[in-house]
Amino acid sequence: MFGSILKDTVLNVKGAHAAILMGFDGIPVDAYTGDSDSDIESIGMEFSVLLKEVQSAAEQLEAGAADEITIRTEKFSTILRVVSDEYFLAIAVAADGNLGKARYLLKMAVPKLLAVL
Amino acid sequence: MFGSILKDTVLNVKGAHAAILMGFDGIPVDAYTGDSDSDIESIGMEFSVLLKEVQSAAEQLEAGAADEITIRTEKFSTILRVVSDEYFLAIAVAADGNLGKARYLLKMAVPKLLAVL
DSSP states (O other), X not given: OHHHHHHHHHHTSTTEEEEEEEEXXXXXXXXXXXXXXXXXXXXXXXXXXXXXXXXXXXXXXXXXXXXEEEEEESSEEEEEEEOSSSEEEEEEEETTSOHHHHHHHHXXXXXXXXXXX | OHHHHHHHHXXXXXXXXXXXXXXXXXXXXXXXOTTOOOOHHHHHHHHHHXXXXXXXXXXXXXXXXXXXXXXXXXXXXXXEEEOSSSEEEEEEEETTSOHHHHHHHHHHHHHHHHHHO
């Protein structure tokens, strides 16, 4: 169920490697990696810590809730999207992939996931 | 000198509030806020800590250097761009502003800043 939402997202974004639904505690719920060798679990775990910190920084700044973070590294980009207080989505996209569409589809996936979580 | 690069960037992005050039230690070099009430210094300081952590997470993941982070909150988005080992740029853009252009102009500003830093 989660898997098919993740799979649809990855397959519809040019350059997307993998996507994961994960708890803020770093425990994965479901992931789709297709035939890529992306270590999306480690990516999610490393960045889950940051997501929490961004949320508390945003609170400090009275900027409203932080709902999305994009991290660009030399090899790929990662978009993290908050789903609820407990869960977030992460997608890894190639450096030359379609980051805009990844962001859009991740946003669209949130209500679908919330309906089944 | 830094100021005019920051000013040009802010004035050429729809919805941009302010931009700052800051050390990774949280000490500002120069900022442009125009007539906005954006507290770009606090934004830079809060997020400078995260930038360091993202860099070490990226290293852990062997993802190559982390050069850009975009943080979206309800009220505005912030793009952080690494300039060198010591400095980074931050720009705050309204929620409905042109994030893509902000990202592009920030990237373009890096070599100009490096030439005078």
